[in-house]
Amino acid sequence: MVQAEITWWAIVAVLLLAFIFRAFERYYTECRPAAGDKPRRSLFEEGEEGQMLYVPGDLSDEDAELFDNL
Amino acid sequence: MSSEIFVNIFEDGLFAAIAAIGFSSISNTPRRAYAVCAVIAAVGHAVRYVLMAPDIAGMHIVMASTAAAMAVGVLGVLLAPLIKCPAEVCLFPALLPMIPGMYAYRTVQALISCMLHTGEAAFDRYLSLFAQNGLTCTFIMLGMVLGANIPVFALKKISFQATR
Amino acid sequence: MKMQNSSTISEKCAFLADYASWLWGCGATCARITKNTARIARALGIDCELTVMPSHVELSLAGADGADAAVYTRRTGHSGISFDINARLSRLSWEIADGLVDFPEAVRRFDEIKRTRPTGQWEVLLLVGPANAAFCRLFGGDWAAMLTVLVATLAGYPLKQTMIADGRDLRLTFLCAAFFSAAISAGAWIFGWGDTPDIALATSVLYLIPGVPYINAVSDLMAKHYLCAFSRFMDACVLTACLSAGLCAGMFILGLEKF
Known part of the structure; x- marks a missing residue:
C-alpha cells in the first residue's frame, strides 16, 4: 500500500510539473516579444509517416490541398 | 416510503440535469439551450429511474432507456422551436447522461483481460463479461437513439422546422 | 451570358x-x-x-x-x-x-x-467538473467519491484541452487524460476516502466517453448512411478503447485490479 501511495504522489507530481512547465513555456513564447519571434519548438515532436517512408512523387499535405477544391 | 421515492426521483433528475449541462458544454451547445437540455435530461433520467426501480416497474435497462429516450424525444421536439434550435441540439446533450459509458469501457477492459489471462476459466469469465457488457452497451445505444428519433420523425412538421 | x-x-x-x-x-x-x-x-x-x-x-x-x-x-x-x-x-x-x-x-x-467562437475553456472546465461529479452520484457514489471525481476531472480535462490545443493526436490525448484522471481518483482506494472508492474510479473517466459520435452513428444507421455510421462508430470505439487503455494503465501502475 505504501508503494501505491508513493506512486500516486509521483503521478500527481508529474501532472503538476507538466502544467507548470507548460505555463512557463507559454509565458516565454507568448508574453515575451523577443522570444516570440523564434519558431516554437517543442521538446517532443510527433513525426509523420511521410518523413520516415518517402517515395519520389509523394505529395506533401500542402500540395494535396491544391487538388481538393475542384 | 413514497416520499423517499419522490426524493430519490428528484435527486436523480437534478444530478442528471447538472450532468447534461456540463457534457453539453463540451459539445459547444448554445447557452440558450442549457436550460432546455437540463430539463429534458432530468425528465428522461427520472423516467428511466422510475422504470428501472424494482419497487415500481423493474424494467430491464434497455427497455427503460428506450422509453426514457422517447420521453426525451417528445420533449425535445416540443421545446426546440422555443429556442430556435434543431431538435437534436436539445436531444443529444439530454441523452448524454444515459449513455452507457461504463458498459463501453468495461467491454474494452474485459477484452484486455481476456488477453492477460490465459487460464480457460478466467478467459471464459472475461469473454462472458466482454459479451455481456458489449451487447448491453450496443442495445442501450440502439434503443436510446431509436426511442429519441421516433418522436422526431413522427412530429416531422415541428421538428424539421424548429429553426425556421 | x-x-x-x-x-x-x-x-x-x-x-x-x-x-x-x-x-x-x-x-x-x-x-x-x-x-x-x-x-x-x-x-x-x-x-x-x-x-x-x-x-x-x-x-x-x-x-x-x-x-x-x-x-x-x-x-x-x-x-x-x-x-x-x-x-x-x-x-x-x-x-x-x-x-x-x-x-x-x-x-x-x-x-x-x-468564425463562431467555441464555448470558453474556463466555462467548459467549470461545468464539466460538477457534471462528472453528478454522474458519480447517479451511479451511487457518496460525497467523498463525488469530490474525488471532481478533482480528477479538473485535473484531466485541462490536460485534454492543452493537448488538443497543441495539436496532439486525439487518441493519445484521451489515453493520457484517462490515465491521469483514473490515477488521481484511485486515491480514494489508496487513502480510504469515503465508502464508494470503486464508483469514484469507475466514473472518473466518463467525461471522456464520446457520447455524441455514438448517437450520431446510430442516427446515421437509421437513415441508411451505413458508411458514415460505421465510420463514426469506429471513431467512437477507438476513442473508447484509448480511454480504457489509459484507465487500465493507471490501475495497473497503482497495483489495483478492479475490473
Missing part, C-alpha cells in the same frame, strides 16, 4: 459544398446534412446530388441551363462537435429557403458562422 451563369452556378455549388462540409465537421447527422443542403440547392435553383463520405463531401452538378457538369469535393473539417454551429447553419438554410436572404448575404452570414 453563359459564362456569367456558369460562374454564378459555380459559386453557388462551391458554397453548397462548403456548407455541407462544415455541417459534417460540426457533427451533424447525415440526414440533416443532406436535408439542409437539398433545401438550399432547391432555393438557389441548382440541380445537384450530394454524396456524404466519412472524410469528404461531394456535390455533383448535373450540367443543365448552360452550366457544365462538375463535381465539387470538400474535405470534411475535424473542428470538433458544435451544436451552436449546427443550429446556426440550419437556421441559415431556412433563411435561404424562405427567401429572407439573397445569395451574397447568405455567403456573408456563412462566413460569420464559420
Whole structure:
C-alpha cells in the first residue's frame, strides 16, 4: 500500500510539473516579444509517416490541398 | 416510503440535469439551450429511474432507456422551436447522461483481460463479461437513439422546422 | 451570358459544398446534412446530388441551363462537435429557403458562422467538473467519491484541452487524460476516502466517453448512411478503447485490479 501511495504522489507530481512547465513555456513564447519571434519548438515532436517512408512523387499535405477544391 | 421515492426521483433528475449541462458544454451547445437540455435530461433520467426501480416497474435497462429516450424525444421536439434550435441540439446533450459509458469501457477492459489471462476459466469469465457488457452497451445505444428519433420523425412538421 | 451563369452556378455549388462540409465537421447527422443542403440547392435553383463520405463531401452538378457538369469535393473539417454551429447553419438554410436572404448575404452570414467562437475553456472546465461529479452520484457514489471525481476531472480535462490545443493526436490525448484522471481518483482506494472508492474510479473517466459520435452513428444507421455510421462508430470505439487503455494503465501502475 505504501508503494501505491508513493506512486500516486509521483503521478500527481508529474501532472503538476507538466502544467507548470507548460505555463512557463507559454509565458516565454507568448508574453515575451523577443522570444516570440523564434519558431516554437517543442521538446517532443510527433513525426509523420511521410518523413520516415518517402517515395519520389509523394505529395506533401500542402500540395494535396491544391487538388481538393475542384 | 413514497416520499423517499419522490426524493430519490428528484435527486436523480437534478444530478442528471447538472450532468447534461456540463457534457453539453463540451459539445459547444448554445447557452440558450442549457436550460432546455437540463430539463429534458432530468425528465428522461427520472423516467428511466422510475422504470428501472424494482419497487415500481423493474424494467430491464434497455427497455427503460428506450422509453426514457422517447420521453426525451417528445420533449425535445416540443421545446426546440422555443429556442430556435434543431431538435437534436436539445436531444443529444439530454441523452448524454444515459449513455452507457461504463458498459463501453468495461467491454474494452474485459477484452484486455481476456488477453492477460490465459487460464480457460478466467478467459471464459472475461469473454462472458466482454459479451455481456458489449451487447448491453450496443442495445442501450440502439434503443436510446431509436426511442429519441421516433418522436422526431413522427412530429416531422415541428421538428424539421424548429429553426425556421 | 453563359459564362456569367456558369460562374454564378459555380459559386453557388462551391458554397453548397462548403456548407455541407462544415455541417459534417460540426457533427451533424447525415440526414440533416443532406436535408439542409437539398433545401438550399432547391432555393438557389441548382440541380445537384450530394454524396456524404466519412472524410469528404461531394456535390455533383448535373450540367443543365448552360452550366457544365462538375463535381465539387470538400474535405470534411475535424473542428470538433458544435451544436451552436449546427443550429446556426440550419437556421441559415431556412433563411435561404424562405427567401429572407439573397445569395451574397447568405455567403456573408456563412462566413460569420464559420468564425463562431467555441464555448470558453474556463466555462467548459467549470461545468464539466460538477457534471462528472453528478454522474458519480447517479451511479451511487457518496460525497467523498463525488469530490474525488471532481478533482480528477479538473485535473484531466485541462490536460485534454492543452493537448488538443497543441495539436496532439486525439487518441493519445484521451489515453493520457484517462490515465491521469483514473490515477488521481484511485486515491480514494489508496487513502480510504469515503465508502464508494470503486464508483469514484469507475466514473472518473466518463467525461471522456464520446457520447455524441455514438448517437450520431446510430442516427446515421437509421437513415441508411451505413458508411458514415460505421465510420463514426469506429471513431467512437477507438476513442473508447484509448480511454480504457489509459484507465487500465493507471490501475495497473497503482497495483489495483478492479475490473
